Amino acid sequence: IPLRLKVDDPARLGAAAAPGEGERIFDPGVAAQITEILADPLARVRGLHGRGPFVLPYPVAIKTGTSSGYRDTWTVGFSHERTVAVWVGNADGSGTASLTGASGAGYLFADVMRRAMDDVAARAPLWDPELLVAVDVCPLSGAPAGPACPESVRRLERRRGEHDHTDRLDEPCTMHQHVRRDAAAASGWRCDPRGTTSAVVLGDAYEEWLLAHGPRDPTTPWISEGGTPGCGDPGGQTPTLRVSTPANGSVILLGARGGAEAQVIEVEVRVEPPALAASLGELEIVVDGEVAARTGWPFRATIPARAGDHEILARPADPGLSARFEPSRIAVR
Incomplete structure (x- = not known):
């Protein structure tokens, strides 16, 4: 199928946008946080079960995609200076040989990005460091680590503005709570801020899952909020x-x-x-x-x-x- 490029104003083809043009869709802090997530090489290794084709000598934010039936594979990404999008698939819409976004379009994307960046002398960072702040979060809940969380990981979050009350930097993890033994409780435990055991306390929505699967970690109790006295208040609130x-x-x-x-x-x-x-x-x-x-x-x-x-x-x-x-x-x- 022949491809054709069509523009409304040929004189604007390749011209830089005038200052102030366009409509801002995302807050700069939100854009910076998403960019940091998409540029995280360790997360990429976990998601792709290996390094994949995206071994580049500079930070690049990358998102891959695969449609059902392996009909379309996408890789879209950007450095501060260049944006590259690659699609790989069959022109008749038939499925590929089980190609994914990384294995299909990913290698072409990496090659095009290297070539596009060859003439960039000074490479700028992907985001303004002032837009994000480091936060220790619970890897289970994703919320800021609380006193009962057995471990935490460092993540970059959007920096809160003076009048911004929409983020969750002040809301610590409520999945982990300190507990102590209570033979009279259905779960055998009672939430108590002075308890020495850290437990994963799950709400009513997880009741069936707990019954079917039980705790995943033998060293940490996984218990139901409904069957554990003292756990009905967010964050272990003291009455x-x-x-x-x-x-x-x-x-x-x-x-x-x-x-x-x-x-x-x-x-x-x-x-x-x-x-x-x-x-x-x-x-x-x-x-x-x-x-x-x-x-x-x-x-x-x-x-x-x-x-x-x-x-x-x-x-x-x-x-x-x-x-x-x-x-x-x-x-x-």
């Missing part, structure tokens, strides 16, 4: 136990009837976020440093009312659980 009744600053007047034994104060505790309430088990109601009552969900109890100024707080009965406390300070008159 806050707030004494909501009596309200902080309350003044309670003792009654005249029934004697001192009949005078009681009703206490109610709120858990924030509420999703963590089920993982706490029983709570202790502590008055002036002494345990006055124990209560389970919905965390209501009564305590003796004694004249004086008092501080009431709630804490997990299990000393292995951590929580933040918001006590209530009251006066009984």
